[in-house]
Amino acid sequence: MIQRYNSVLILIGLYLVLAVISPLFFRMQNLVNIFMQSSITAIVALGLSLPILTGGIDLSVSSTAALAGAISAGLIVRSGWSVFSAIGLALLIGIGIGALIGLLVVLGRLPPFVASLSLMAVGRGLTLIYTEGKPISGLPAGYIALGSGSSGSIPNLVILLLILTFMTHVLLSRTRYGHHIYAIGGSADVARLAGIPVGRITISVYALSGFAAAFSGVLLTARLWSAQPTAGTGLELEAIAAVVIGGNSLMGGYGNAFGPVIGALIMGGIGNGLNLLKIPSYIQQVVRGLVLIVAVMADFRSHRNNAAAI
């Protein structure tokens, strides 16, 4: 039982250590900051955790986020669309990119790594073409409120993250669809023999991952008040790190909806703590890399039987 809560323990331990080191850490304002800064990575990681649960991966999330942000912003600013329909189309594009990856994986039998890698290049290229390499700004208040506003004292970003986490949790633990995802991650062949529509489910998890990536791209744009053509660069590796630090297996079949969020909060907490301690940003990167290794090492030692046979 303790194994399941490993990442929660790491999160609590980390926050306690940071609170001891810096008195500013446990202020409400600071904690809200951490949540806000982690939420975009967390939302991407939530979506990305679904393909990973099936034993796949999706590298295209960063460029999908950039494309969705750019297109939604461009449609509103340049073409006069309403906020609602522009965001709707951007999300549909995200779903479409994800579904295309799923089709390449299922029908084309490409490894997910490569299928999503090609769409990562295509997505980034399309973003550069659409934005002509320049940021798009001048967004209406209704759009910006999504990422920068708050309801009562809680930022909208945090509310959206909580809703999405809850929905993913229900999807994974309470629905037949969720159980099928785990089954495919355990063994696609066995799942197929058990009559699970492996192909359709595989395509759909990539579509959901594309949706989450596009949504986070819109939120990122709203937070930055503008769509940047290079937005989200490196987001895919950050999100994968969040999923793994949160204790979900990279080989599929093992994990839950809370893992990616906890992983993102651990990384956000580390970044925040290093800032409070005034550690130079270059050194922060060194620390982050080492923490990733140590966290995963701790996790792998605790359930080593699940690890590869080597």
Add this chain to the structure above:
Amino acid sequence: MIDRGSLAIVFAARMRRSGLLLAFLALCVVLSILSNRFLTLPNALNILRQSSINGIIAAGMTLVILTAGIDLSVGSVLALSSVITAQLLVSGLPPLMAFFSGLFVGALLGLFNGILVTLFSLPPFVATLGTMTFARGLALSFTQGKPITGLPESFRVLGTGFVGPIPVPVIIVLAVFLIGMFFLNLTSQGEQLYALGNNPVAARFTGILVKLYIIVVYSVAGVLAALAGQILIARLDSAQPVMGMGYELDAIAAVVVGGSNFNGGSGGLAGTLIGVLFIVVINNGLNLLNIPSFWGQVVKGVVIAMALLFNRVSVQERKIDRESV
């Protein structure tokens, strides 16, 4: 005696294996029709020179992928080893010493990856992602984010020199591939590397030192990434801490386009070489045809996916082979 049926099977297998080569030749033919500058000696040398950096990195990546691993850290390893070499050069160390110090840094980082993957059983993806992050951080803090320039002329030969008409980087990349191919195809160690990629458990039971092999392979990948970095800074006369970002994906793309399989145990350096050239020729063609660079990424992504779809029959076949063994 070979009957006609089995001859046809052998022929069909050959065709599939050379599918990539045919696609590559077709691309070259199309480009030479579209642009009369494509099929010239300067352009050919240009293509080879542009292939050298990714080629050297991809050679190491091929070995790692043969063991069913992956190395995301190559871009950062390249950057860290290059800035260290550059700093040593600027502070007056003899070029040869600085060069080998850079390679040593690459070997150490690769060794670290290998130890994490074998002794600590970390998934290669995560282990090398961690190294990728902290090595980049080290490169940035070592240089305080600033480029190091003014490298001695004797060192710059590595990137800008010629032997006869042939650029030095081209000679180095060819040497790397020849040595690698000799090792993989003609030595028993190479054979054992394929065996452990195919089935690590069975390989261990036959007495192959699986962990040692994997550690060596990651170290070699680190050295080769560092070597590519040395050539790059020699050509640019400047070492920057942000160099090599995204190089890991270029190298992986070349290896996979070249027909190596992520599950390990199948593929090889000949395919990787074609994969590297394939990607450079696409970029070269886009340049010659004056296609805006933003479209380059789109075309690159589409062509990589197409090349793999084109090749998928042979991949499927190998999978079935492995399952039936």
